Amino acid sequence: MRLLRPLLMTAALLTALPAAAQELRIGFKAAVDGSDPHQNYTPNRNVQLHVYEPLVFQDPFMRPLPGAASSWRQISDEAWEFTLREGLTFHDGTPVTADDVVFSIKRAREITGLRTFVGQTRSIASAEAKDARTVIIRTRGLSTLLPNQMAVIAIVSRRLAEGAVEADFNGGRAAIGTGPYRWVRLSQGQDVVLERAERHWREPEPWQRVTFRFIGNDSARVAALLAGDVDVIDNVPAALYGRVRDSDRSQLITGTGLFTLYMYLDHFRDQVVYATGPDGQPLARNPIRDPRVRQAMNLALNRAALAERAMEGSADPIGQFAGPGFIGHDPSLPVPAQDIAQARRLLAEAGYPDGFGLTIHCTNNRFAGDSRTCQVVGQMLTSVGIRVTVDALPTAVFFRRANGGQGLDPEFTAFMAIFASSTGVASETMSSILRTRNAALGQGPLNRGRYSNPAMDAALDRVDRTLDDAERERAMGAAARIAIEDNAILPIFSLRASYGVRRGLTLTPRGDQYTMATGIRTAP
Template identity: 40%
Template sequence: MRGFLLAIASCFLPCAVAAQNTLTIAAQSAPTAMDPHFHRANSNNAILRQIFDPLVDFDNDGRIVPRLAESWRAVDDLTWEFRLREGVRFHDGTPLKAEDIAFSFARLPLVPNSPGSFASTVRTVKSVDILDDRTIRIVTSEPTPFLDAELTAVMILSRQLHENATTADFNNGRAMIGTGAYRHVSYEQGNRLEVEKNRGFWGDKAPWDRVQIRFVSSPGSRVAALLSGDVDLIDGVPTQDVARLDADPRIEIFSTESNGTAYLFPDTARDQAPFITDREGRPLARNPLRDVRVRRALSMSMNRQGIVDRLLAGQGRAAEQFASPVAIGRIPDQAPIPYDVARARALLAEAGYPDGFRMTLHGPNGWFPGDTEVLQAIAQGFTRIGVETRVEVLPTATFFSRATNRDFAMFMTTYASNLAAITLQQVLATRNPETRMGPFNRQHYSNPRMDEALLEAMQTMDETKRNALTAEAMRIAIDDVGVIPIFYPKAIWAGLKARVSYDPSPAWYTNALFAAPVDAGRAN
């Protein structure tokens, strides 16, 4: 017994240190794949940024900061120069080379079955010229003022390591070799990811020796895991629980205005849309969502402020345009979208639907806190004006696959960007695989007037003129109700006060890069 106690005593200090250096997170959304070029989704980007690096990145204050590139500049309207850091190596010791940048760019449009391609980020890149081992020049086919911002989305792979790697190779761990602050240890699809400190990292050393991220879609289960001390940090805090958790002396809330918008995307492109019938269940002769009056009526039926106040407990802001308040280039001082049931009914009647119609509204389950409740509230508003609406929610991977296949008449999702022009270019620009415009335009919306203003904005190097053109494009899109903005979510995390502090990410990124151990003295 004495020997056993001595063994425990000798282990106590190192074991305690090891436990202190392990971070455990319960995250709401699992990645749809571990391939960093497969799906431009926040859940994927957040997780994979721990393992892979971009050339440059946005910090949590919205500034573009160096990552694998230590410096960069616009040489002229068509040329950008990037200087790579010296001595960067992938986790297996393979050195980062200038040719890896060209390889990574070229791979983006080649990833099969992508539900949201990264290819549009390099749509204007004409060539990547290697000046020396650490210097590249990117030549574009047209002026591209947002190129550095676009490249924040592209994580860099190695030609030597990843030239023949498939998405399956990333999912099973064989290709999970990056330059990031953490190394891949294991991944159980949809269940958990484990990473460990990269002791050869080029930047500041990670404070956590090991990180476990559990994917827990149930908000109640995430909260319960935090309160029991089973995890150190959770994201997607249920809005109705924020006040209760904030009052708990063991818990700290970390929140910020997000750069995202929750919105509805109606099918305006097809004469016949799925999940729409008359009130008797018979097919309609024409898709009613093609009529702007119907779309305006649906938008007016939504009590946005009521959704924010009652369903989100004030943890958000009613949307009046597509880009969030933190996005650059949005419309300044845009008037709120009116909530007017009587006018909405009149618009339906003007459009030829005095008796309304039936529709199913789709959305992902567990994408953001309260998403199903928000869908139900919207459906009630639609039904109130005569559009009898039912709700169907799906697991995120299934939902996004079906949305990309155009299986829905109207669906709810979110989009996040620090730039209003990029939001429009990704979601509402006329979809064109050749020019890589509109990769997230899943409903194939098209408005030539908006395209014209947006394309001019995206080629204008003068910031003042560019922002004015972006705002013009936004006005056209909102007036045409190409999408129906609902609200701007607040990004909220909760952590054990004695264990972890968190720098809240406007991009909703949940990972160990923003988490720091709490000093024992401060915790006490």
């Protein structure tokens, strides 16, 4: 097991820093809308990881490292043992015990709503405290990815968080973690303020105060960096790369990203509203349920052009569920090549020699280039005979309709959205968005297209049961191949992590695109 080697600054250097140098100001695209660490929402979790630590940390490619737990081991086919770091305490000085961990797992599993960690905790049958520093987690059968899944469960104090509500975490009684920073306040729609914790098991952070300031407009965020109003910004759009890169005040840093744009497809309705014939009326049958139609749609896409032109170089074309460097990437699975002639032949074989009409839904403010990408995808599909109408919606409206209330049965027939598993593991992505839905086992919680393939389910079962790391990754590749050959969902490209950073600072890009103060330092 690799040891965690964080970047450290000595106490002497900290005292030598001027007060202004100890404040870090981050311009954040997405607004944090909650302080409860067990609500699974990416912007919230990004900030909360500074305050609440999981048992297992993740490196920039989401591979597991020791966190609040100094070690872990599998003690039987259905049990893992995690050992807490010696001397680990909460910010108020009280020791962290195995009972706090058991409570945190239980709370994360039982919290309700759409933003839950039910998928990541699906394999857990129970958790118990063996002694003050040892937690035993029992699983439903063999669960080889449990350490990866534990990287998303924040540890809170049972004493303070039992019965806690949102206000208790926003600077109230429950806002106590084990991380290098303490929670000060969340101002809705404005910012989150953190302060360096007096107690932490690592060397003190160089930043006394960290402010995440919400600046949703891309141009305004870049302008704030260039004006010196903030020190770091996230999600630099490709159209503004040059402004950040060419300024004598800032630098552009990019890295391989985990968030992937997928086209989700309706596999469960016999007839759909948004697939129409020449007369504009809904077709008698859902054409997407025909594998030849799905393959034709796949072959219509020029992923390289989408990444380079529609996204202006801020994305990488992809044809699977994990990019290079991430767990489960299979080098033998190529990015599909565009083949317009074959796509047209497949449509004719499926009974659509003259094509059909299709409305594609997507977001228009989820990431830079989302609406433009949707328009170009529509043009590519139209070129093979699928006459596309694009309906680009604000994110809040899009997901309300994509979620079908809370039943996760979208009204859409084909729609595009980005997704990334918080574990960074390819099989976990498939388990969330493609595995046959099984609420009792926490499988397929975001399978909006209701895809169901026993062969892929069985392949994912093998992943869950395989102990050897290399063999498990091969099993992930086998599961991915089944889904890709069936065109269950269409991976299009992965977004590059992009940051604007004040000169004089260094930043380590992360696959999850998180902006971590713990990865930002003054340049040597």
